[in-house]
Amino acid sequence: MRLERPDTRGRFAGFGGQFAPETLMPALEELESEFAKAWADPEFHAELDALLRDYVGRPTPVYRAARLSDQFGLELYLKREDLAHTGAHKINNTMGQALLTQRMGKSRVIAETGAGQHGVATATACALLGQECVVYMGEKDIERQALNVHRMRMLGTEVRAVTSGAGTLKDAVSAAMRDWVASVADTHYIIGSVVGPHPFPWIVRELQKVIGEELQSQMSGKEPNRPRPDMVVACVGGGSNAMGIFYPYVGSDVELVGVEAAGYGLETGQHGASLVAGSPGVIHGSMTYLLQDDQGQILEAHSISAGLDYPGVGPEHAYFKEAGLVRYESITDDEAVAAVHLLAATEGIIPALESAHGLAWIAKEAGNLQGKVVVLNLSGRGDKDVEQITGPDE
Amino acid sequence: MLPYMTAGLPTPSHSVELFTAMANAGADGFEVGIPYADPLMDGPTIQAAGDRALEAGSGVRVGLDILEEVVSTAGKPSVVMTYVNPILRMGIDDFADRVATAGGSAVIIADLPVDEAEVFTAAFNRRGIGLVLFIAPTTTEERLERVVGANPPFIYCIADLGVTGQRATASDHIEELVARVRQKTDTPIVAGVGISSPEQANVAARVADGVIVGSALVREVLDASDAAGAAAALYSAVAAYAAAVRRTSTN
Numbered sequence: 001m002r003l004e005r006p007d008t009r010g011r012f013a014g015f016g017g018q019f020a021p022e023t024l025m026p027a028l029e030e031l032e033s034e035f036a037k038a039w040a041d042p043e044f045h046a047e048l049d050a051l052l053r054d055y056v057g058r059p060t061p062v063y064r065a066a067r068l069s070d071q072f073g074l075e076l077y078l079k080r081e082d083l084a085h086t087g088a089h090k091i092n093n094t095m096g097q098a099l100l101t102q103r104m105g106k107s108r109v110i111a112e113t114g115a116g117q118h119g120v121a122t123a124t125a126c127a128l129l130g131q132e133c134v135v136y137m138g139e140k141d142i143e144r145q146a147l148n149v150h151r152m153r154m155l156g157t158e159v160r161a162v163t164s165g166a167g168t169l170k171d172a173v174s175a176a177m178r179d180w181v182a183s184v185a186d187t188h189y190i191i192g193s194v195v196g197p198h199p200f201p202w203i204v205r206e207l208q209k210v211i212g213e214e215l216q217s218q219m220s221g222k223e224p225n226r227p228r229p230d231m232v233v234a235c236v237g238g239g240s241n242a243m244g245i246f247y248p249y250v251g252s253d254v255e256l257v258g259v260e261a262a263g264y265g266l267e268t269g270q271h272g273a274s275l276v277a278g279s280p281g282v283i284h285g286s287m288t289y290l291l292q293d294d295q296g297q298i299l300e301a302h303s304i305s306a307g308l309d310y311p312g313v314g315p316e317h318a319y320f321k322e323a324g325l326v327r328y329e330s331i332t333d334d335e336a337v338a339a340v341h342l343l344a345a346t347e348g349i350i351p352a353l354e355s356a357h358g359l360a361w362i363a364k365e366a367g368n369l370q371g372k373v374v375v376l377n378l379s380g381r382g383d384k385d386v387e388q389i390t391g392p393d394e
Numbered sequence: 395m396l397p398y399m400t401a402g403l404p405t406p407s408h409s410v411e412l413f414t415a416m417a418n419a420g421a422d423g424f425e426v427g428i429p430y431a432d433p434l435m436d437g438p439t440i441q442a443a444g445d446r447a448l449e450a451g452s453g454v455r456v457g458l459d460i461l462e463e464v465v466s467t468a469g470k471p472s473v474v475m476t477y478v479n480p481i482l483r484m485g486i487d488d489f490a491d492r493v494a495t496a497g498g499s500a501v502i503i504a505d506l507p508v509d510e511a512e513v514f515t516a517a518f519n520r521r522g523i524g525l526v527l528f529i530a531p532t533t534t535e536e537r538l539e540r541v542v543g544a545n546p547p548f549i550y551c552i553a554d555l556g557v558t559g560q561r562a563t564a565s566d567h568i569e570e571l572v573a574r575v576r577q578k579t580d581t582p583i584v585a586g587v588g589i590s591s592p593e594q595a596n597v598a599a600r601v602a603d604g605v606i607v608g609s610a611l612v613r614e615v616l617d618a619s620d621a622a623g624a625a626a627a628l629y630s631a632v633a634a635y636a637a638a639v640r641r642t643s644t645n
Contacts, residue, residue, distance in 0.1 A: 009509065019478050019505045021435045022528035023552060025537065164441055170432065177434050182556030184532060282479045283432070285505065295453035296483030297431045 010198020088380030114169030116148025118192030193238025194314030197285030208244025398608030402452025420636030437559025
């Protein structure tokens, strides 16, 4: 069963909640009530919808990938979030939260970023609304996603390198939360996925569900006889693009598949597949599935894709998994890279490494999907990954 | 004067020596820190301490073994400081059993607000252990009442906004914050976070019943070249803090 809102304790069945330092709790309470008010306010929606239409470029198209459909023996559609302004779905969330920041009378924004897509989307919204912005990014990610670092700086954002841990997304989230503990009076934390303490998973889901809602009306134009696809596939790191496209379909007869990062392979322990291979616990303020050792220490994840290189996942996904509402699978680094090349060569689209995990799973599973209508959330474009995949001097 | 120290520094086998030195220097009790790899409430010093202790083989089980030794050798009341996930992984009941057998008197969980505390409080109280709750400069009156209503063994007043770590100047929040709590309850109050000089401890001790000093002491251990050096540095540091705290004690 789909839950419209988490319960009064911020839980989706057992998952979610607020495992946050007391210093932040009043801000989380304020955020919940301010968002609830804004979300019920037609003026807020009018302002956000106008920005999404005229500035972000929504609705994003749904494209039938004809050559790949023939190759796979199914009807493959791509929901083109890569065509949204800044090149990924992340902007749906940052526009909404930046407007909310304005409503709350806060002047400074902080964010974390892994692949840099959420950082760029936050920097963009802040430039547009004249807000001061600081983005925390792991030093390893700064290296492998250099293009996005340049973009953020050009947009007037300060990018702060995080050197703790493995220097990836987990460490960037922790650093942003530590900043917020000190700065909460004048600062809003625009978290980048459906993770963190309540109300963040709920807010980000509400702001991202536009993807699935658009898809519902677009598919009836594409496939008048089969307006509901047989299957919707999306990659899952923290899980915001998957949540956005799945949510309107949860509990229907549409099969939903979330694809996590298997990294070097699940058997190596070097992966980011918290739902497929992790266990329940608390990470970054939320009860969810995560990668941890037998002493409750959170493990470093591994994925070639910085956006999926995270040892936790949004708590509502943990709920979906346990309730059997969504199926979760995983794809290795090598399979994802092959899928980037495949989509580039057959459809002329270079996808983000993150999104390529979803395509790789469809390619692998195609034999079991003959004749089906399958939609992939193409959550981001791959310009940022080209250098990493091909090497610097090609 | 209540020192915080990460359990397992400089190594698990030398950890108790450091607590003994602090007890000899006049510490009134201890906050024994379970090292954690992702401590959201801690600044760079305690993060580094946690990483080093984990590398040296510490963790929740080793940390509780150290707690047991500290309680039996130093004979000072000791509380456990941890984050929630190591407790969940061990199981709340198993963790509470182990703290009780080790002789710990209470547990502080940095990422556990009163909103999520009920199941922990119940498990701890059944074994005669308390769950400490926090009040921050941002805490509202409504939240303060909920914290008081949960009947913690003592209340941890977060002296300053921000994570743990050293500060150049004393917090200007602490007096007002302690006064707010005193209006509602007689529960003992300890002050911590950002207290990193004897002068700052002195300011906090004028209003609070106990003062926690963490990062400034942990820094001494991280900078020491060996366990003996760390114990000596801690002895003189804790002596200075203890003197500053006693100088201002009126009760």
